[in-house]
Amino acid sequence: MGSLKRSLASDREPTVNRRPTLLAALTLTAAAALTLSACGSDDSSKAKPNDKIAGADSGDxxxxxxxxxxxxxxxxxxxxxPSDVTYKFEWKKTGDAGKDAVLSDAEQRIKAVDMAIARQDPLDKAYRFYSDGTAAAGSQKYIQEFVDHKARTTGLTRYYNETVTIKDDGTAALVYCEDQSKAFNKFLKTGKTDVTPVTKDSYVVYAGTLRKNDKGVWVTERLISQRGSAKCRP
Known part of the structure; x- marks a missing residue:
């Protein structure tokens, strides 16, 4: 899960990040080789142990x-x-049915993760519908951090500079940018939005590996990110 948005802290609220960080590396075939930080992008205190996503820690x-x-x-x-969680997807139609399906399902996964955060449910079914493997495990940890701090996302997030490639093995590689300059953390207990300054770290590049499952859904299996990438900065 890449770096959480910015590290947001105040003297009255706990620190919570918009995008978590785990270090890893991936060679991207869609562009040059990039070194990225691994990213995954729902509270269920009553969740049964078998509901836990493999590889993720368990966690208003x-x-x-x-x-x-x-x-x-x-x-x-x-x-x-919530009405204050909005997006601007600048992803263009490619004219290729397979690539356009990859982009559509990736968009729904992004929204599903934010919905799980708003619901405070690290095991929400929607994001798990669109992710598997390390991507799903990373998302669970990411969402759990918001739950632990009783916070959610708010504001506008923009997605752009996408590149999608469908490989011979049936998997798809997706690289895209995220602009978090108008997206922030909102603390549920106080209703306070932690507005932070825009820096180079407000811009994040992501690289994902997706595979079409037996339902015809392009599921994200791996997702990594790097904050402050020159590819994404204005």
Missing amino acids: EASPSATASASGAGGRPEIEL
Whole structure:
């Protein structure tokens, strides 16, 4: 899970990051080789042990009202987010059905993770529908951090500079940028939004590996990131 947004702290609120950090490296075939920090991108204190995602640590407000939703073929879950959680996806249609499906399912995974954070549920089914393996484990840890600090995301997040490649082995490589300059952490207990200055670390590059499952869904199996990448900075 890449670096959590910015490290957000104040004298009254605990520190919580918008994007967590675990170090790793990946050679990207879509561009040059990049060294990235591994990224995964739901509280279920009553969750059963068998519900835990393999490789992830176990870990309040009511569910938000719906302002955006997506559902469709393959039993895709409906995505419901608070009205103050918004996105600007600048990903372009490629004209290739396979690549466009990769981009669509990757977009839904991003939204599903934020929905799990808003629901304070590290085991929410929606993000698990779109992720598996180390990506799902990383997302669970990422969401759990927000739960531990009783916080969620707020504001506008922009996604751009995407490159998608479908390989001969059936997997897809997706590289994209995220602009977090207008996205922040909101603490549920106080309702306070921790607005932080924009720095080079507000811009993050991600690289993911996806595979189409038997439901026809492009599932993210691995996701890594690097904060402050020159590829993404304005």
